[in-house]
């Protein structure tokens with residue numbers, strides 16, 4: 001069944017002590033909330049994963065890495081494998097974030113290996129897609145995003161596809177304070193769902209959670225989440241502020 005999800009992406013922020021403190025504060029507030037059907041996830045730096053898993057109630061808060069290696073193991077100095085991530089107790093991994101595609105030259109081919117390894121190791125990929133401003137300005141965002149999906153997650157088997165979450169993050173909205181309007185978000189989320197339906201059928205398309213990311217905050221979350229095809233958010237800056245993050249969770 002389609003889930004409502006609010007996932008924080010801390011990016012390269014917080015040292016270990018700050019991260020634990022932040023996670024504990026989120027944990028206190030989330031565990032004191034009445035039972036909710038919203039899945040809360042914290043995407044922390046690798047160095048924090050094991051400690052944060054111990055610091056929160058993992059029945060209420062899932063923990064995500066922000067990347068994984070494209071290889072299972074071996075002589076790849078500095079890489080962190082999907083198996084290593086899973087062994088910390090984390091259950092999710094953010095893959096294909098535009099910052100990684102852009103600054104670390106992650107291609108669809110590399111992403112396909114990462115997605116497969118994540119799934120093989122029991123991690124839920126949070127697969128990111130989304131267009132840059134120049135594409136939005138020419139009105140070709142649907143074709144751009146469709147191509148991203150076709151080169152990656154559309155290659156999965158239906159069983160593996162069911163294991164992932166999609167995050168649509170327009171690059172022009174990330175960290176800019178410029179959010180997609182509610183209409184823009186709904187329009188492209190519905191389009192993404194239609195691409196999935198074409199490939200995997202309606203049932204699977206209806207079940208996949210599609211999160212919105214890009215300057216989603218305490219003020220605009222409610223309006224964005226009210227859309228039929230927006231199943232939650234992938235939150236950057238606002239996930240570092242406990243009160244804002246909690247308000248976003250309460251946006252449902």
Ligand code: 13P
Pocket residue numbers: 009097169173174175176177213214215216234235236237238
């Ligand atoms: P901001 O919420 O800071 O715009 O970042 C969004 C994002 O990149 C989440 O992955």
